[in-house]
Amino acid sequence: MGDEDRGLYGKYVVAKPTPGAAYVRVVEGPSGAHPIGRELEPLGACFVLRYDRDPRARTALAPYAAAARPGNPALAAELLREVARAVRAAAGEGAS
Numbered sequence: 646m647g648d649e650d651r652g653l654y655g656k657y658v659v660a661k662p663t664p665g666a667a668y669v670r671v672v673e674g675p676s677g678a679h680p681i682g683r684e685l686e687p688l689g690a691c692f693v694l695r696y697d698r699d700p701r702a703r704t705a706l707a708p709y710a711a712a713a714r715p716g717n718p719a720l721a722a723e724l725l726r727e728v729a730r731a732v733r734a735a736a737g738e739g740a741s
Contacts, residue, residue: 659691696731703728703735 648656694702706728714721 657693659688696728703731
């Protein structure tokens with residue numbers, strides 16, 4: 646069964662560094678994702694959107710950016726710039 650047929654399932658580990666810790670990189674390997682560096686604080690329910698690879702994720706980010714605009718205009722603008730960059734890259738126009 647491929648990813649397209651699975652529905653909602655655990656595919657990524659989402660975590661943030663413990664307070665005061667340096668940036669932690671998480672890598673995906675054959676047996677799952679593994680932290681490199683400091684300990685990670687597990688997060689609650691999250692949904693990962695790979696907008697660099699998934700056109701549906703890019704479509705989903707535009708309304709999220711619009712909803713974020715009143716409270717966090719900088720986030721909204723950055724999300725829209727990232728989506729535009731990903732669209733250009735997907736179309737073969739480069740990431741600039």
